[in-house]
Amino acid sequence: MTYTFHWEVPLQNLPEFLWGALATLEMSGVACLLGSLVAVSCALARLSKNKYLRRAATAYVEIIRNTPFIVQLFYVYFGLVTFGINLEAFSVAIITLTLNCGAYCTEIIRAGIQSIHRGQTEAGLSLGMTSWQVFRYVILMPTLRVVWPPLASQFIATMLGSSVVSAISAEELTYAGMMLESRTFRTFEIFFFLTIVYFLMARLFSLLFSLTGQKVFREAWGQL
Amino acid sequence: MPDLFIAFSYKDILFLLQAALVTIGLCAMAFSCGLVVALVIGLFRTARRFPALRWIGGAYVEIFRGTPLLMQIFVAYFGLSILGLNLPPFVAVSIPLILYTGAYMGEIVRAGVEAVPRGQWEAGRSLGMRYRQLMRYVVAPVAVRVMIPPSVGFLVQLVKGTSLAYVVGYVELTRAGYIVSQSTYATMLVFTLVGAIYFGINYPLSLASQRLEVRLRRHA
């Protein structure tokens, strides 16, 4: 093996990577937040009595879940350009990540809502609770408790998947790595380092989600 | 109004379909070899009396599920060339996909083995069976049936994963789409087609996985 490793290359460029990591977190965070809102709406749409709402929501979810993220990314990016809208890559990334995260979270939330037995709603009403009270205590909290672990997993997956937006030159962690790579050609060291960074970020967030869940729902989950 | 039909011809469609075959080929390679890795990892993770093996399996799964697939492809692809191995691109791209499959399918294998009720293990052991016999005659019939729906679900994930080979320049369906769109400027049409092909491959798999899961639950 005639290759000499230059591990100082990624280590000397930590500030760039720090900015990249922050951008990744910002991007993923916004996407997960907005995605959750999309997901709640679509979950309710999938459970509604309106046939067209159901079908539209199902179509959205199935299309996103059965096509690769990178294709979705290109589609949105070039699609916007074709219609004369010139957004910067960062925004396109957030839009696509939101749509992507939203579809997966829709399924999670839908399953959570459906796991609450209808009998419990009836029990609540029979005890004299108002509809709002039933929603808040019988449906909302139990649903949140059920969906929290898989939702947290999905958020982490979205953060890891955000590395793909580098393909449209959106400025985040992976793109920072690519820029450094084109200057120094130390591909292996840079991306090995970035892999570790992503791994640590994912672990950190898994811990945070776990602890938050424990505090709010008072349940002991293992690693999320 | 975007003009969708500049220079786009049936030759381009053919090119896309060929690339689709490449995608399927990558999946087949990754899944078949990945399954072997998965069996090893899954059995490691369920080794009740060897904590070291359980730890190794656990670490492997955490690494490959806790890092972006894109990074895995980069590191493996460039790592292989550093090691001096001059592998054909198909193999070089398959290797990270195999390891990725090994981690996700490994979890599925573990769940399959753990789905076998303890009582059946004990019944087998009481009849004098040893580990290999237990695995083959008691565990396998139950575990394999439990593993099938999530495995089909994973295939969908794998098909989508192959699209990331794009980033190392490998020509599979997504890069083929990119190439065609650059040469014909019919970007939206091309990517709609590409998306449709992926959908055509994955949607039946998704449906099958859901149906199989319902059937499994009914039988249990």
Place this chain on the structure above:
Amino acid sequence: MLKLENVHKWFGSLHVLNGISFEVSRGQVTVIIGRSGSGKSTILRCINGLEPIQEGRIRVDGELVEAHSRHVHKIREKVGFVFQSFNLFPYYTALENVSLAPRIVKGLPAAEARTVAEQMLARVGLSDKLAVYPDKLSGGQQQRVAIARALAMKPELMLFDEVTSALDPELVGEVLKVMQDLAEGGMTMIVVTHEMGFARRVGSRVLFFHEGQIAEEGPPDQIFTDPRNENLRTFIQSIL
């Protein structure tokens, strides 16, 4: 043929078996009674090596039973075990369930294993259910298949762990009848059960387990009509 010497077992800090010693001779039917948690199921599982013991010795025909050793499966070829929850293999028919172990553990050729299985299933009265899967059998039928499965290995000792406790009352009788036939045929058996009628009719002797120890032992008539141990008296009164 079975000898237990001063067996002790702890589950964590719970001293579940506290100095158990007894012997079983060939042809003897030993019935073990006692409250839940008294250690009666645990001792059975220790005898065939499903659970390890921390102190003491268990010998089957002179050979030591060591739960996690590589030789324990040899002991299990001689000792049959029937579980409370049957534990039949769900994706094999009754015949396949019974013929599997003789074929793969004893190495019998397939045809011979099949014959043995058919004989055993006939013995438990299920010749007409050979090709049926467990989920289509009643609880009593499943348990009889489980007994046939253990018998197919031609064991010298049969262990029964509360085998009727999970059955609906009307199905208990068919299983007890099979066990009685076995006993009358000379099989050495240890039966953990709550079925006192069975204990009196079929048992050669009864062991009363209380808090991990053998509090009293004797022939069934004496145990049930004239119990000497205080706890035993309370126990018998509570089940009558």
